Amino acid sequence: MPKISNKGLSMPESPIRKLVPFSEAAKSRGINVIHLNIGQPDIKTPQVAIDAIKNNTVSILSYSKTEGSDTFRKKLADYYSKHQISIEADDILVTTGASEGLSFVIGSIADDGDELIIPEPFYANYNSFSTAFGAKVVPIVSNIDNGFALPSIAEFEKAITPKTKGILICNPNNPTGYLYSKEEIQQLAALVKKHDLFFIVDEVYREFVYDGKQHYSVLQEPHIDENAIVIDSVSKRYSMCGARIGFIITRNKVLRSIILKFMQARLSPPSYAQIASEAALETPQSYFDDVISAYVARRNVLIEGLNGIPGVKVINPQGAFYCIVALPVKDSDKFAQWLLEDYSLNNETVMVAPAAGFYATEGLGKNQIRIAYVLEEKVLKRAIHILSEALKQYSLNENTAKRILKKI
Amino acid sequence: MPKISNKGLSMPESPIRKLVPFSEAAKSRGINVIHLNIGQPDIKTPQVAIDAIKNNTVSILSYSKTEGSDTFRKKLADYYSKHQISIEADDILVTTGASEGLSFVIGSIADDGDELIIPEPFYANYNSFSTAFGAKVVPIVSNIDNGFALPSIAEFEKAITPKTKGILICNPNNPTGYLYSKEEIQQLAALVKKHDLFFIVDEVYREFVYDGKQHYSVLQEPHIDENAIVIDSVSKRYSMCGARIGFIITRNKVLRSIILKFMQARLSPPSYAQIASEAALETPQSYFDDVISAYVARRNVLIEGLNGIPGVKVINPQGAFYCIVALPVKDSDKFAQWLLEDYSLNNETVMVAPAAGFYATEGLGKNQIRIAYVLEEKVLKRAIHILSEALKQYSLNENTAKRILKKI
Numbered sequence: 045m046p047k048i049s050n051k052g053l054s055m056p057e058s059p060i061r062k063l064v065p066f067s068e069a070a071k072s073r074g075i076n077v078i079h080l081n082i083g084q085p086d087i088k089t090p091q092v093a094i095d096a097i098k099n100n101t102v103s104i105l106s107y108s109k110t111e112g113s114d115t116f117r118k119k120l121a122d123y124y125s126k127h128q129i130s131i132e133a134d135d136i137l138v139t140t141g142a143s144e145g146l147s148f149v150i151g152s153i154a155d156d157g158d159e160l161i162i163p164e165p166f167y168a169n170y171n172s173f174s175t176a177f178g179a180k181v182v183p184i185v186s187n188i189d190n191g192f193a194l195p196s197i198a199e200f201e202k203a204i205t206p207k208t209k210g211i212l213i214c215n216p217n218n219p220t221g222y223l224y225s226k227e228e229i230q231q232l233a234a235l236v237k238k239h240d241l242f243f244i245v246d247e248v249y250r251e252f253v254y255d256g257k258q259h260y261s262v263l264q265e266p267h268i269d270e271n272a273i274v275i276d277s278v279s280k281r282y283s284m285c286g287a288r289i290g291f292i293i294t295r296n297k298v299l300r301s302i303i304l305k306f307m308q309a310r311l312s313p314p315s316y317a318q319i320a321s322e323a324a325l326e327t328p329q330s331y332f333d334d335v336i337s338a339y340v341a342r343r344n345v346l347i348e349g350l351n352g353i354p355g356v357k358v359i360n361p362q363g364a365f366y367c368i369v370a371l372p373v374k375d376s377d378k379f380a381q382w383l384l385e386d387y388s389l390n391n392e393t394v395m396v397a398p399a400a401g402f403y404a405t406e407g408l409g410k411n412q413i414r415i416a417y418v419l420e421e422k423v424l425k426r427a428i429h430i431l432s433e434a435l436k437q438y439s440l441n442e443n444t445a446k447r448i449l450k451k452i
Numbered sequence: 453m454p455k456i457s458n459k460g461l462s463m464p465e466s467p468i469r470k471l472v473p474f475s476e477a478a479k480s481r482g483i484n485v486i487h488l489n490i491g492q493p494d495i496k497t498p499q500v501a502i503d504a505i506k507n508n509t510v511s512i513l514s515y516s517k518t519e520g521s522d523t524f525r526k527k528l529a530d531y532y533s534k535h536q537i538s539i540e541a542d543d544i545l546v547t548t549g550a551s552e553g554l555s556f557v558i559g560s561i562a563d564d565g566d567e568l569i570i571p572e573p574f575y576a577n578y579n580s581f582s583t584a585f586g587a588k589v590v591p592i593v594s595n596i597d598n599g600f601a602l603p604s605i606a607e608f609e610k611a612i613t614p615k616t617k618g619i620l621i622c623n624p625n626n627p628t629g630y631l632y633s634k635e636e637i638q639q640l641a642a643l644v645k646k647h648d649l650f651f652i653v654d655e656v657y658r659e660f661v662y663d664g665k666q667h668y669s670v671l672q673e674p675h676i677d678e679n680a681i682v683i684d685s686v687s688k689r690y691s692m693c694g695a696r697i698g699f700i701i702t703r704n705k706v707l708r709s710i711i712l713k714f715m716q717a718r719l720s721p722p723s724y725a726q727i728a729s730e731a732a733l734e735t736p737q738s739y740f741d742d743v744i745s746a747y748v749a750r751r752n753v754l755i756e757g758l759n760g761i762p763g764v765k766v767i768n769p770q771g772a773f774y775c776i777v778a779l780p781v782k783d784s785d786k787f788a789q790w791l792l793e794d795y796s797l798n799n800e801t802v803m804v805a806p807a808a809g810f811y812a813t814e815g816l817g818k819n820q821i822r823i824a825y826v827l828e829e830k831v832l833k834r835a836i837h838i839l840s841e842a843l844k845q846y847s848l849n850e851n852t853a854k855r856i857l858k859k860i
Contacts (some may be wrong), residue, residue, distance in 0.1 A: 045648070045678035045679075045704060045706065045707075046561065046617065046644075046649050046650045046678065046679060047561075047617070047648075048560060048561065048617065048706065048707065048710050049559065049560055049561050049562050049563045049566070049617075049710075050563050050709075051557060051559060051563055051585075052560040052561065052710040052714075053710070055710070055713040055714060056713070057713055058713075061716065084514050084515055085512075087512070087513065088511050088512055089510070089511065089512055090511045093513075094510065094513075094628060097505060097506075097508065097510075098505075098506055098507075098508070099506075100505065100506070101503065101696075102497070103496050103497065103502065104494065104495070104496055104497055104691060105497045105501075105502075105691070105693065105694040105695055105696050105728070106492050106494075106693055107492055107693045107694055134569040136730050137781075140552075140696065140718075140722070141718060141719065142547050143717060143719055144548075144629040144718060147718070151457065151459060151460060151584055152457055152460040153454065153455075153456065153457050154585060155457045155459055158457070158563045169716075169717045169718075169719075172713065172714070172716070172717030173717060176559055176714060176717070177459075177584075177585075178564060178586060199583050205557070209454065209455070209783065210454065210456075224786055236454075238858050240453070240454050240455075241454050242454045269675075270453035270454065271453075271454060283512060283513070284513040285513065285514055285515045285719070285720075286513040286514050286515055286516055286720065286722065286723030286724070287512075287722065287723070287724070288548065288719075288721070288722040288723075292729070296453060298453065298456065299453075299456065302456050302457075302460040302463070303460075305460070305463040305464070305465060305466075305580070306460075306463060306580070306584060308465070308466045308469065308577075308580070309463070309551060309555075309577045309580030309581060309584070310548075310549060310551040310552060310555070310577075311549065311551055311693070311696075312693075312694065312696070313696070314548070314694065314695065314696040314721070314722040314724070314725050315694030315695070315696075316505060316694070316695070316724040316725055316728065317722050317724055317725070320513070320724065328786070335663070357557055378773070396766060432697065450848045
């Protein structure tokens with residue numbers, strides 16, 4: 045057959061994809077699989093967005109403007125100004141999800157072999173978008189023992205080469221739940237300014253911030269208008285992941301004109317989803333208050349539960365709805381498969397995301413998993429209990445296996 | 453500021469984008485601009501699709517399956533089997549428009565510097581998708597004097613190098629309206645088989661075929677399952693360009709597994725649009741009969757009118773809803789701008805797409821324009837009259853200018 049491209053061959057697979065057949069097999073054996081592995085919230089989409097679609101008056105579903113509808117971008121600018129971020133509608137480019145936004149940004153700044161510095165663990169698809177456009181991810185390790193805080197600026201500076209095009213962070217962070225402080229953002233801002241790099245911040249979880257903490261956007265930082273690029277999305281904020289509406293925000297006009305060429309080629313973002321997303325901006329504050337309360341309660345249940353399991357280590361996340369959990373196992377990949385293939389408690393088991401897929405450095409995160417706390421408290425409690433019992437069993441099995449191996 | 457990527461700099465601009473400010477200025481002067489330049493049909497979206505959206509029961513707008521919803525793909529397979537194309541639901545990958553489909557196909561088969569052979573003139577964005585993924589377009593000229601038929605196979609064969617990854621055609625063709633015959637498809641099929649290349653056919657206009665002709669899909673051709681890739685879309689077929697739903701269809705499993713990795717990174721195609729698109733498959737045949745009749749009537753009005761203008765050359769298109777028109781002008785770019793900036797008849801003018809943007813070879817198509825006949829007959833008649841009168845005036849101006857230049 046004709047040859048596949050090298051970049052096609054090296055595109056990473058989804059870290060959980062290989063577990064899906066085991067999950068499906070478990071379900072077909074009648075086992076209830078609790079999904080701790082995916083970030084699909086069970087929160088209802090705001091009624092105002094649902095209603096806008098049901099009451100739409102479209103008779104010809106035509107292309108929208110390439111950069112997104114003007115009224116939508118105007119209202120988005122208003123949304124940010126309410127959040128102490130002063131931007132114009134023209135600074136916003138509407139994309140088909142944050143995913144497309146990141147792809148077009150990487151395509152606009154990186155050629156084959158160019159480098160992006162990203163603290164790891166990071167959202168696995170950053171690697172995919174980079175690979176698709178020939179860019180290379182240069183990871184800087186952030187450590188669970190340090191609460192996944194920003195690694196020292198010296199380490200970033202050491203990683204900068206003539207090929208470095210930018211630094212990419214996610215704030216608050218998927219998968220660690222870490223919220224970068226204003227000081228950390230300012231340190232990175234000074235660094236990108238010094239080395240004339242782009243500073244891309246994925247802020248899709250910007251409103252999921254807990255315990256009275258404040259989110260500091262890179263767009264609030266002065267003097268880096270040419271460097272700063274924010275990626276945002278309606279997916280998590282309004283629990284409308286299926287809309288596929290995101291944004292690129294940058295005050296850098298030249299960069300916008302380049303990104304616009306990538307956008308023109310794909311014509312326009314989806315029209316129905318823009319109607320829903322524009323309406324979603326009218327969501328009352330009470331919706332968010334309820335959602336944040338729900339996530340805090342879920343997080344508290346999860347972290348307390350996990351801390352009660354011997355040998356488990358987890359950091360209390362300050363934002364987003366994920367955490368990285370270190371387990372008393374050697375290989376969380378094998379453990380995740382075993383949970384689906386060989387274990388159940390009262391006919392239930394859990395599916396987790398092995399964390400190795402969130403690291404670019406081979407061998408890191410082998411004993412870690414990522415958990416998304418997007419399920420109801422009572423389900424999370426059952427899931428923690430299952431995990432706890434499963435770990436006991438798994439440890440027994442491992443010891444038995446060791447004893448057998450010794451005898452052989 | 454930080455540096456833009458080379459591929460970002462070399463991404464082509466939309467061929468009509470630079471005319472947009474002139475069109476907007478004309479409108480602000482109170483002039484009615486008839487848009488012959490864009491392929492946005494004025495045909496209503498089928499009621500069944502509109503109704504499905506209005507009656508949807510979504511309460512959490514969640515991610516769909518990465519490769520598109522199972523029921524949708526199953527119904528799509530049924531659609532193709534009604535059109536003598538035997539494929540399975542698994543052979544279909546649902547993309548965010550044909551644009552995303554083409555991008556992912558090119559990314560999956562081409563690395564930096566790899567080549568795609570495309571007969572020119574071609575849909576301008578083929579060049580953009582190729583540039584974004586580092587691929588190079590190698591054009592083969594198809595000629596208006598030959599009715600834009602497939603260039604000889606010898607010319608294709610001459611263009612094949614070790615870097616060639618595939619041949620890409622659009623059938624029926626945008627911008628020429630040419631419908632490739634079964635024999636032409638078979639000649640190319642034999643060629644890709646012989647040289648082990650991919651054969652990508654953009655069939656988004658497959659149902660817009662006139663005068664009793666039959667469309668022959670590359671998927672009907674036996675023995676090239678590993679080579680053949682079809683790109684399709686609901687955009688034009690159901691006049692729902694704003695849905696952004698397309699498909700990649702290939703029986704090549706290995707290729708599908710690679711494309712799926714690009715798809716996983718962007719999570720899923722838009723959910724609302726899939727609901728509308730699945731419902732659109734129930735559109736009654738009478739809708740298409742009416743649409744085809746309307747396009748044939750429009751085409752007839754257009755071609756007859758254009759043939760009545762001295763010095764104009766046009767081929768009667770057998771499919772899609774575009775034609776390439778050779779004008780008695782030196783530079784259609786300047787003429788198109790002049791139409792918007794300096795000309796009007798009864799307070800109206802026309803906007804056309806200069807054809808040079810549809811050619812990869814510098815200097816070709818300079819006297820040509822592309823016209824989309826997606827407007828009502830009475831509007832098309834006025835547009836032809838305006839074009840005819842404008843050409844007289846433009847020719848007078850040119851001659852006057854020449855006389856003045858001679859005197860200087």
